[in-house]
Amino acid sequence: MDFNQFKNKRILIIAGLVAVFTLLSLMIRLIPAGNLVAVDGVNLLGNDPWYNLRQIELLISDSLQYPWYDPMTNYPYGTNNFWGPLYPLIAAVMCIVTGAATRTDIMYVSSWLPALMGAAMVPVMYFAGERLSGYKTGLIAAFLTAIVSGQFFYRSLFGFVDHHVAEVFFSTLFCLVILFYLSYVRDHPVDLKNTESLKIPALISAGAGFAYFLGLAVMPTMLLFAFIMAIYTGIQFIYDHIKNKTSDFLLLFNVVAFLTAIVLYAALIGIRFDGFDMARYSVGHIFAYLALIAGTVVLYALSTYLSEKPSYYYVGAIFGLAIAGLLGLMVVLPDLYTIIVNGLWSFFGYKTTLSTIQEANHWSFENAWNAFNFGLIMMVLAFFVMVYQFIREHKPELIFTIVWSLVILYATTVQLRYEYYLGANIALMSAYFISWTLDYGLKDILGFAGIKPQDKILEEMPEEEKTGKKKKSEGSSAKKKKPVKKAHAAKPKAFPAGIAVVGVIFLLLFSYFSVNVDLAVSNNVGGINGDWMESLEWMGANTPETGVDYYKLYEKDSFEYPEEAYGVMSWWDYGHWITFNAKRMPNANPFQEGVAGPNGSAAFFVQTDEAGSNLVLDNLDTRFVITDVEMDTAKFWAMATWFNPELQQSPYVMNLYQHQEDGSLTPATLYRDEYFETMISKLHNFDGSLVIPSEVLYVEYVSGDMYGAPLPIISKAEYMPYDAAESAVAAFNGNNAKAGAALLSPNVIQPSTKVPALQHYRLVHESPTNVLSGQGGADLKYVKTFEYVPGAIIRGDGIIAVNLESDQGRKFTYMQESVNGEFTVPYSTGGDNYGTRVLSDYTVIDTGETFKVSEDAVMNGLYIN
Known part of the structure; x- marks a missing residue:
């Protein structure tokens, strides 16, 4: 093989391979389309994607204006959207460009975006690997990114119309620009006294600030990467001070990058929330970035001031100032201290109710191994190799990558949601380790395969051995052969390492492919099952309009709910489904709004007193209640945990x-x-x-x-x-x-x-599936919808009964025992009970008395006799 010719064509070969890996990434992410696409739309994955679709619809119908306030959820308060506008804006533009105007077309086009962004990660990861350790690491990183499993793969599948993949893409883009910056300033040192040396680094830093802003425009979680940069900055400053090196490049980067981010944030997003909540678009972000810049200035000034002192002066001064600063905040500005602590807790903290949220659960070893298996092993080995290589090469890119990966790894162990970020780190770290190992034992691996890489060997041989000529200054022949013997002595060590890594690579690739393909072709990846979809379509077609225009933008300060508005009570998992598919307003939603507290959905469903639950609905102006068998069984523990985090479901x-x-x-x-x-x-x-x-x-x-x-x-x-x-x-x-x-x-x-x-709840619809089919004739439907009504009042004692038939043909009897000589009954015998038919008059069992009940009496709480 002519290696010089290979070098000339390497760029084209690399570009072709990256393109192939990108196409592979897209193809496996499009596999679920076969299960999800139907004539009437796409059955989106998960819960949150349905709300993203709502945002996309609003952007399309309202000239790309983002709905910062939405009255169609968390009724009767509405919600201030804390998701950023960028992801739905990209999807909306795609729909406009492709001419998608109907709901079905909008769902289909938008479902492509996560797969496209997942595929776009491939070239980004190539350049990250290339900046870190050369084109081989880049190619391996690109390939692993195409097939890496875990939450990153799942959340970039066709149909998972959610911002998570965009979070990963733009945060990784930010880290890529940092790696590019660090590699550039290593070869082109920054000198704050030399204006010429600042131009290109400052431009790159501004690009990093722009990339950071793009991530921030997707989700406030981007603050995590400012935290990563802060940790790296502290470590790099300490190292540079100990080694008597300048840290001008870090000062320049943090000042330019985060000032750029501040300006873009203030101009294009603005302060959308009061207070300093870091998980929302508040002024807290601006203060956080200013604090990072100020901290960098302090580190730089201390380093300059203590340049003649022993290194421990600098380290001691940093920790002393940090402790003094925190103590000062606690005493002088306790509110700000609390905000900082709460901000960190929102990213790394944990409380009992989070166990009910799948993506907020702890990352167990089983979950970790199922997601990344041998990639975890290679990531750990890569940490050691990077430390070793840093000691030899002193590349700041290595320290940054270690900090980046360790922080994301720790965050993932606390909350599973960060696993989709970790996929990029797994791919990059694994690629680095594989590349390093292949370089270490490449000749032996090729030799084992019967290949003689002579050109590679020639590149590594001393010039005199290539030409056969000897230098005059050479000593005896024994001395001349020492380097060659030393190289051959290393061969047995390299051989097993190289073979081992090849074996691990095949295991890794086989595992990722099998896991991903199984998930992608699974019939269980759909979001809404048929019973929920049928029930929500029924609700949208048969219940009264709310008076709120589903497609209209509203401003919180000027909006008031119309008199005919009402809420729908269900568990928070289903809130976005209700909003999008029924165009009705849920009291609770997957933002965990409307769940806790005396008026929360947990209190409504779990407490045992009907009067207490009625008070919840009265306070929330709620008219309909939707239940399902999951709330009744598998999700009951979650509702009980929200109701009482200490006792949970033990009572x-x-x-x-x-x-x-x-x-x-x-x-x-x-x-x-x-x-x-x-x-x-x-x-x-x-x-x-x-x-x-x-x-x-x-x-x-x-x-x-x-x-x-x-x-x-x-x-x-x-x-x-x-x-x-x-x-x-x-x-x-x-x-x-x-x-x-x-x-x-x-x-x-x-x-x-x-x-x-229950005296005030009547069944108005149920879904077709009997979850107890084949169990002795028992009939329990998957989803049920009830209407909350005042109820008609009948004087009498004993037990009263009425025979009913649901809209699915299930016959049942509603019975009630009198309280204080009265019955309060929810069904009318001749009026509108929606889908439930009344088959008889009310009958008092003991006396045989019968009563007819009008709809007017039920809806207005009137006495019958």
């Missing part, structure tokens, strides 16, 4: 062990009485009707201590008549101090206690 379920025939213990989760008294259970499981169980599960249990088990162990379990079981529990607990008994249930539709009826 509602009991975890025990049960003996198996082979003597082993297996865990069992059984429902307590309190679960069946919650609003979510009364609504979804029993349609708000009175339920008096005929048989219940009577359970006796003993402490697990004697068996070394952390939970109680079931000693007896049998079904008994309800009245007898209640008496048995009272008798057993009265006579046993070290054991207990309780009425429990293994099934959400088999209550362990009497369940009182």
Whole structure:
């Protein structure tokens, strides 16, 4: 092979390979389109993408003006959007350019954007690797970026119309410009006294500031990268001071880059929120960047002032000033100190309720290995190699990359959301390690494959060995052969390292490909299932208009909800689905707005008092409630955790062990009485009707201590008549101090206690799927919609009943027990119950009296007799 010819064509070869990797990246990210695209639109992935689509629609219909305030969610307050405008703006422009005008077309075109941005990461990562360690590292980084798995891959799939991939793209672009700057000033030193030396570095710094602003215009989370730069700045200043080197280049960069970011932020985004909240577009960002600039100036001034002193003076002065500054803030400006601490906590902190948010969970070892597997090993090895190479080469790019990767790695262990950032670091660090290892053992690997890279060897041989000539100053022949022997002696060490890394590369590539392709072709990647989509389409077509124009921009200061407006109560996961698909206004949303507190959705669904839940809806002016089987079961723990972070779901379920025939213990989760008294259970499981169980599960249990088990162990379990079981529990607990008994249930539709009826909620729609199909004729629909009504009042005693049929053909009976000689009933017998048909008049079971109830009486709380 003619290596000189290869060098001449290398640029074209590299460009071709990067193009191929980019195309590969795009192709595997487009695989889900086959499952997601339908005639009526795209079933977007996840929850947040649906709200991004809403923003895109608004931008298209309102001349690309961004909706900083939105009344169509978090009713009756609306929300101040804390997402940036750049990502939906890019999507909106794409739609306008391609002529996408209908909702279906807008969904389709917008679904391409995450895949395109994921593919665009490939050339960015090539240049990052090239700046760090040459074109080989760049090519490997580009290829790994195309196939790296984890959250980065998932969030850049076709249909995941969310800003996460844009966060990664623009933050990586910012880091790329930093790497370019550091490599440039290493060869072209900056001297603040030499104006000529400042021109190009200042221009690059301004470019970095622009890249930073682009990331900030996507999401305030970009502040994390200012934090990374601050840490790197401190480390680099200390190193330069110890080595008696100038840090002029750092002072220039931070001042120019972050002043640029401040100017662009103030001019193009502006201060959108009061206070100093770093997670929103507040003035806090400006103060943070000014603080970074001021800190850099202080570091520079201290270094200059203490240049003649021992190095520990400088290090001590830095830490002393930092501690004194924090203590001073605590005393003099406690509010500002609190803001700083809270700002850091918002990025790196953790609280119990975050466990209910998938992307805010801790990063477990299992999740880490499933996401990146052997890439994690190579990343760790790359850290050591980079430190070793820095000791040899003193390249500031290496220190910056280490700091960048360590901060993102730590942030990911705290909250899973940062895993999509880490994908870039995994690819870059793995590429660096692979490239370094291949360079170390390349000759042996090629030799093992039967290839003789003679030109490569010639490049590394001394000139006299290439030409066969000897220099006059050479000594004996034994001395002349020493370098050659030394090179051959290194061969056995290089050989296993090179072969090992090739093996790891194949394992890594196989793992990434298999994981990504399996995910991309999976039928489970869709966002909304058919039952939710059907229910929301029904709601949009059959419930009253809210009086709020879905496509109109509103200003918070001048907006007031019209009289006919109302809210829809559901769990926060479904808020954006309700806004986009039903064009109705949810009380809670995936921003976790409307979830906590006395008027939050958690309080509504989990508390056991109907009057308390009614008060929530009255305070929020809510008319409809949507439940689903997930809220009833899998997501119940999340609602209970938001309702009471300390007790969580312990008051509602009991975890025990049960003996198996082979003597082993297996865990069992059984429902307590309190679960069946919650609003979510009364609504979804029993349609708000009175339920008096005929048989219940009577359970006796003993402490697990004697068996070394952390939970109680079931000693007896049998079904008994309800009245007898209640008496048995009272008798057993009265006579046993070290054991207990309780009425429990293994099934959400088999209550362990009497369940009182709800007086103000009527079923108006349910979805078609029976989640209990094949289980003895039981029928529990996936999604149910209820209307909150005043209810008509009937005087009487005992139990009243009415026969009903849902719009899916399911027949059921609503029963209610009188309270203080009255019934408050939610269904009309001759009026509009939406999709639910009334099959009979109300009948008082004990007396046989019947009553007809008008819709007017139900909607206005009128007495019937």
